[in-house]
Amino acid sequence: MKQHILPAIKLTAICIVVFCGLYSLVILGIAQIAPNKGEGETVMVNGKIKGYALEGQSFTQDKYFYSRPSAAGYNAAGSSGSNKGPSNPDYLKDVRSRIDTFLVHNPTVAKSEIPSDLVTASGSGLDPDISVKGALVQVDRIAKERKVAPEKIKALVEKSIEKPLAGLFGTEKINVLALNIELDKLK
Incomplete structure (x- = not known):
């Protein structure tokens, strides 16, 4: 032994x-x-910390692009998904509620046009990015709210697209914090 x-x-x-x-x-x-x-990568504007580039944040005002929903309440200390499957009644209720809320704030968008990343939380609950379609579907609301031509907002979205790593790995995406900071710079 x-x-x-x-x-x-x-x-x-x-x-x-x-x-x-x-x-x-x-x-x-x-x-x-x-x-x-x-x-971590802090984002500074005029000497003030606006947020962190790799951490999702809540944007709820109609003049901003909405972030991906968070099951963790955008709390990096409690990063997690909801762990509810797509057939879970509570999960379905949450998704339906997010769809209804999105449609109220975006009346020009049809239910079938809403990308899934705008109504479902990510696995970490802290995804800082949305899909290009997720940004484009919000253009009309933001243009109306800010009294700016939709083409100007759309051009800003196109400029903010992050390409896949080496053109191969991942999908095109847009960092919501960076996009909203650029949006505030528009006149």
Whole structure:
């Protein structure tokens, strides 16, 4: 028995040193050469923090593009999905409620035109991006609210499209915070 316990204890001690100590230090070192030293990408406007580029935020005023809904209440400390499947009655009720709310604020949009990312929460509950279609479907509301030509808003959306990584990985998307900041710069 002694011949099995001693090697197990040694292996456990080595794993603790390597995986809890050395690995953590390596990751910390890599973070130090990253932008913002691993603190995340803060978005500043006129010297004030407006938000974080990689974290979803709630935009509910009609003059802004709406974000993707969050099951976590946009709380990064409690990042999570709802864990409710598409046949769950509570989930379906939430989605129907989001659709109805969206239609009230966007009367020119047909129910069938609403992209799923505007009425369903992401797996993390903190997705900062929406689809291009999700932004374009909101153009009329924002143009009317801001008294700006829809073409001007549409051009801003087109300019804000982030292409897939290396043109292959992922889909086209739009960061809602960045788009809304650019929207505030319009005259």
